Amino acid sequence: MRPIGHVRSPHVKHTDVPKGLGAKHVAEGKIVVEPEYEQGLTDIEGMSHLFIIWAFSELEGFSLLAHPPSSERSHGVFATRSPRRPNPIGLTVVQLLAREGNVLHVRGLDMLDGTSVLDIKPYLSSVPPKELRRGWLDEAEARQGSAS
Numbered sequence: 306m307r308p309i310g311h312v313r314s315p316h317v318k319h320t321d322v323p324k325g326l327g328a329k330h331v332a333e334g335k336i337v338v339e340p341e342y343e344q345g346l347t348d349i350e351g352m353s354h355l356f357i358i359w360a361f362s363e364l365e366g367f368s369l370l371a372h373p374p375s376s377e378r379s380h381g382v383f384a385t386r387s388p389r390r391p392n393p394i395g396l397t398v399v400q401l402l403a404r405e406g407n408v409l410h411v412r413g414l415d416m417l418d419g420t421s422v423l424d425i426k427p428y429l430s431s432v433p434p435k436e437l438r439r440g441w442l443d444e445a446e447a448r449q450g451s452a453s
């Protein structure tokens with residue numbers, strides 16, 4: 306695999322990215338696609354939201370158990386969004402605001418500036434909300450709700 310582009314984000318340091326339960330990702334920025342792949346963006350303007358598949362950089366190793374800031378205990382890495390995973394691949398849903406040639410203006414970034422983008426796909430979900438179960442995240446949110 307090789308990157309198809311990169312992210313231009315206002316997040317420069319890890320501490321710039323909102324974290325924890327209820328964190329809102331509203332940062333606006335750009336997905337800059339390499340000109341050689343621009344044709345692959347044909348008709349993307351009609352999509353309101355996109356999956357951005359990207360690479361965590363500068364990470365060494367992984368841990369099969371992760372302790373998210375939102376939880377009071379550890380969970381299997383595949384039940385979390387921890388960056389420290391066997392294949393350091395990130396997935397973020399962004400809102401597409403506009404397209405200018407090979408540049409997508411988007412909202413909802415949680416990646417650092419300069420992050421390599423591996424792929425872009427339209428956000429499609431056919432799972433009815435009432436069938437969605439979110440396991441420990443629902444429990445953590447319920448705990449937070451009862452504490453506040």
Ligand SMILES: C[S@@+](CC[C@H](N)C(=O)[O-])C[C@H]1O[C@@H](n2cnc3c(N)ncnc32)[C@H](O)[C@@H]1O
Nearest residue numbers: 319322361362386388395396397415416417420
């Ligand atoms: C918990 S991860 C979740 C990322 C993505 N939404 C996902 O589910 O795969 C988000 C964190 O990744 C870190 N991060 C963002 N861009 C990164 C990059 N290029 N390399 C390493 N870590 C990064 C930031 O500290 C951010 O708080």
